[in-house]
Amino acid sequence: MSAPLSPNFNLSAAVAIALISVTAVGAGAVGAAASPSAVPTISLLDGKTFVAQSGEKGKQASNKDTIAFRYGRFLSEGCSPYGFGDAPYQATVDGAAVRFHAETHSPTHGTMIWDGIVKDDAIEATSIWNRERWYWKIKREYWYRGQRKK
Known part of the structure; x- marks a missing residue:
């Protein structure tokens, strides 16, 4: 049996934080295992x-x-x-x-x-x-x- 939600609990904020976390990991955040082709690499000489x-x-x-x-x-x-x-x-x-x-x-x-x-x-x-x-x-x-x- 789970405890009832606190009156201060904001479900929308919790969902938004979860979505941001998943999006950051999928976009190659530090520690993420993103595919090299999915995230463009920027290097020191790029654009020259x-x-x-x-x-x-x-x-x-x-x-x-x-x-x-x-x-x-x-x-x-x-x-x-x-x-x-x-x-x-x-x-x-x-x-x-x-x-x-x-x-x-x-x-x-x-x-x-x-x-x-x-x-x-x-x-x-x-x-x-x-x-x-x-x-x-x-x-x-x-x-x-x-x-x-x-």
Whole structure:
């Protein structure tokens, strides 16, 4: 047998609190186990796009690239025609700069491992392109230097 409700009990307030709690957990509140696709990730470089010169390590610039950070994902537009899509990136603060790391994959051209640093409106990065077949391997390193797109 349950006790009778107190005259000060507000059923509407109790229901509202319960709904807010369920909604917060479903939206990815701290401690919740939300699906990564259900909650957009915001990272340190999100919303920034850079236009960069690039070239093979030890050589002069031979290409232009646009590097974009959106919703926790990294994209090299110059690599898109080769099947390299966007990928999650990790970013950490290093003094007045932000360091980042990403790995992009192409079904036909292999993997690119990206590391770079953004300070103010400038970006400097490297990528290592790996493509392996059973009878040969390619491993090339590229550099990127550019400015934030206005």
